[in-house]
Amino acid sequence: MNGKNVDRLQGELPKIGIRPVIDGRRGGIRESLEDVTWQMAESVATFLTESLRYPNGQPVQCILADTCIGGVTEAAQTAEKFSRNGVGLTITVTPSWCYPTETMDQDPHMPKAIWGFNGTERPGAVYLAAAQAAHNQKGLPVFTIYGQHVQDMDDTTIPEDVQEKLVQFAKAGLVVAGIRGKSYLSIGSVSMGIAGCIIDEDFFQNYLGMRNEYVDMSELIRRVNLNIYDREEYERALEWVKRFCPEGRDVNPEHLQRSREQKDQDWEFVVKMALIARDLMVGNPNLSPLGFGEEALGHNAIAAGFQGQRAWTDYFPNGDFMEAILTSSFDWNGIREPYVFATENDSLNAVTMLFGQFLTQRAQIFADVRTYWSPEAIQRVTGESLTGLASGGMIHLSNSGAATLDGTGCQRVDGKPAMKPFWEITEEEVEKCLEATRWCPAVDFFRGGGFSSQFVTEGNMPVTMARINLVKGLGPVLQLAEGYTAEVPEEIQHILTERTNPTWPTTWFVPNLTGTGAFKDVYSVMCHWGSNHCALSYGHIGGDLITLASMFRIPVSMHNVPEERMFRPSAWSAFGESDPVGADYRACATYGPLYK
Numbered sequence: 001m002n003g004k005n006v007d008r009l010q011g012e013l014p015k016i017g018i019r020p021v022i023d024g025r026r027g028g029i030r031e032s033l034e035d036v037t038w039q040m041a042e043s044v045a046t047f048l049t050e051s052l053r054y055p056n057g058q059p060v061q062c063i064l065a066d067t068c069i070g071g072v073t074e075a076a077q078t079a080e081k082f083s084r085n086g087v088g089l090t091i092t093v094t095p096s097w098c099y100p101t102e103t104m105d106q107d108p109h110m111p112k113a114i115w116g117f118n119g120t121e122r123p124g125a126v127y128l129a130a131a132q133a134a135h136n137q138k139g140l141p142v143f144t145i146y147g148q149h150v151q152d153m154d155d156t157t158i159p160e161d162v163q164e165k166l167v168q169f170a171k172a173g174l175v176v177a178g179i180r181g182k183s184y185l186s187i188g189s190v191s192m193g194i195a196g197c198i199i200d201e202d203f204f205q206n207y208l209g210m211r212n213e214y215v216d217m218s219e220l221i222r223r224v225n226l227n228i229y230d231r232e233e234y235e236r237a238l239e240w241v242k243r244f245c246p247e248g249r250d251v252n253p254e255h256l257q258r259s260r261e262q263k264d265q266d267w268e269f270v271v272k273m274a275l276i277a278r279d280l281m282v283g284n285p286n287l288s289p290l291g292f293g294e295e296a297l298g299h300n301a302i303a304a305g306f307q308g309q310r311a312w313t314d315y316f317p318n319g320d321f322m323e324a325i326l327t328s329s330f331d332w333n334g335i336r337e338p339y340v341f342a343t344e345n346d347s348l349n350a351v352t353m354l355f356g357q358f359l360t361q362r363a364q365i366f367a368d369v370r371t372y373w374s375p376e377a378i379q380r381v382t383g384e385s386l387t388g389l390a391s392g393g394m395i396h397l398s399n400s401g402a403a404t405l406d407g408t409g410c411q412r413v414d415g416k417p418a419m420k421p422f423w424e425i426t427e428e429e430v431e432k433c434l435e436a437t438r439w440c441p442a443v444d445f446f447r448g449g450g451f452s453s454q455f456v457t458e459g460n461m462p463v464t465m466a467r468i469n470l471v472k473g474l475g476p477v478l479q480l481a482e483g484y485t486a487e488v489p490e491e492i493q494h495i496l497t498e499r500t501n502p503t504w505p506t507t508w509f510v511p512n513l514t515g516t517g518a519f520k521d522v523y524s525v526m527c528h529w530g531s532n533h534c535a536l537s538y539g540h541i542g543g544d545l546i547t548l549a550s551m552f553r554i555p556v557s558m559h560n561v562p563e564e565r566m567f568r569p570s571a572w573s574a575f576g577e578s579d580p581v582g583a584d585y586r587a588c589a590t591y592g593p594l595y596k
Contacts, residue, residue: 014088014177024070088177096122141569188307248438305345317450401452409458440503459487
């Protein structure tokens with residue numbers, strides 16, 4: 001199984017534009033600054049290329065201006081070059097004073113940052129402050145980067161604190177640029193009255209720059225019945241499933257259990273569903289020789305969702321296998337980039353998963369925020385008490401069997417449970433993820449049959465739970481909680497999961513607590529969560545999510561990220577430095593959606 005670097009979607013991968021700006025006065029001043037300014041730009045480009053990758057595993061590309069930018073003509077020439085070369089975000093660098101309004105990037109849709117060199121020979125910090133003021137006065141939010149310690153003019157190194165800010169800005173900016181112009185594909189409509197399934201086109205268009213595509217679930221039936229899928233791949237996929245996807249418990253009453261023949265037919269059907277859903281998203285050139293040229297194109301969907309319940313699952317096998325395998329970093333074709341695919345067509349959770357996957361390059365767990373288990377309740381139900389991480393209670397994250405298999409935690413980083421970028425996953429780790437998963441026949445309310453993935457996430461993984469919600473009169477808001485997965489003794493876990501559904505995946509989550517507000521205790525986190533769903537990302541990425549949200553002008557209603565890890569445009573402090581939450585809301589309301 002080898003990871004494949006492929007571009008699944010139409011459109012170039014976004015590049016980072018590096019803008020070296022300079023004091024344009026010739027006759028000695030500009031000439032004395034050319035080399036050091038250019039070296040500063042080159043060092044940033046090299047650092048980012050070596051530090052960051054696209055979701056497909058390729059190194060991020062940087063485009064440098066052709067010359068240092070000393071005035072408006074060179075600024076315009078650079079903007080034109082960046083436009084030709086697919087630049088999606090810009091970083092301006094300078095060690096000296098320059099003329100801000102003559103050299104700045106004025107594209108209103110381009111995430112932008114400025115690194116003003118902290119040196120005493122030439123006032124790069126003065127330019128940074130003046131350029132920041134110019135951007136704020138013109139209504140162009142900009143991220144400002146200023147090293148904590150003074151450097152010598154000929155020092156070409158990038159200080160660690162500057163590196164952190166460059167990476168945090170670039171990662172978020174690449175998300176903004178990477179999803180622009182792509183589609184969210186809604187397969188079906190609203191599932192069981194869940195509001196997140198209601199596609200809000202204004203949100204996708206105005207905030208994210210995306211388009212919406214729709215197909216009825218009957219399209220899957222059409223393609224199954226007319227054999228509109230790669231038949232050779234289907235045979236290979238089915239053989240892989242028989243080898244690596246063992247069945248689990250059938251907890252249904254005997255009179256509702258399906259026969260062996262029916263279960264075998266269900267496997268054939270759900271494998272076809274997975275192939276077809278992927279083809280609907282990104283197309284499949286192998287369909288053209290079969291006479292299905294239109295179907296071969298796909299919908300250029302960077303994310304999708306499947307309604308499933310109940311219109312589908314009352315009659316056909318459920319979508320759990322399709323959803324779980326698409327969102328995993330591997331399948332019958334080997335180790336590959338995971339897809340963003342939402343259970344129950346929850347488009348808002350799909351967007352949250354998209355944010356997390358682009359920021360981390362790792363698969364995302366889709367889950368219900370199902371139950372808060374207090375220490376007292378655990379003691380009453382099991383007769384036992386938890387110690388350590390979960391001693392103050394925990395949140396049971398589980399859904400109807402559709403979480404990524406990466407969520408087992410069977411991959412390793414420094415010997416500890418992890419979820420990794422697909423290009424770092426080994427074949428041994430894939431096998432362990434598969435071995436840790438059982439495929440249980442669907443429970444009785446999935447009347448059409450199918451299979452649900454069942455596993456328990458390993459404990460002590462750093463994770464971030466997040467969710468975007470829409471609030472009428474306010475718009476989108478983001479909430480997040482950093483924390484850890486908990487290790488629960490098997491005897492306690494068995495009792496707790498049997499009370500819910502033993503055929504579904506389980507992740508025990510314990511948020512990091514601050515002692516106040518929504519993070520006063522674990523119970524408060526559960527009470528303040530704004531939806532029945534969440535996306536779970538590996539790592540503590542709350543700071544990156546906050547940076548990204550500010551680019552889209554989405555306020556953050558709930559988080560437990562320390563202040564030193566938050567990075568927003570400089571203008572945000574002008575809306576109330578002593579009230580950062582309120583300032584975030586006021587700034588987002590003032591600037592409005594990025595693309596409106």
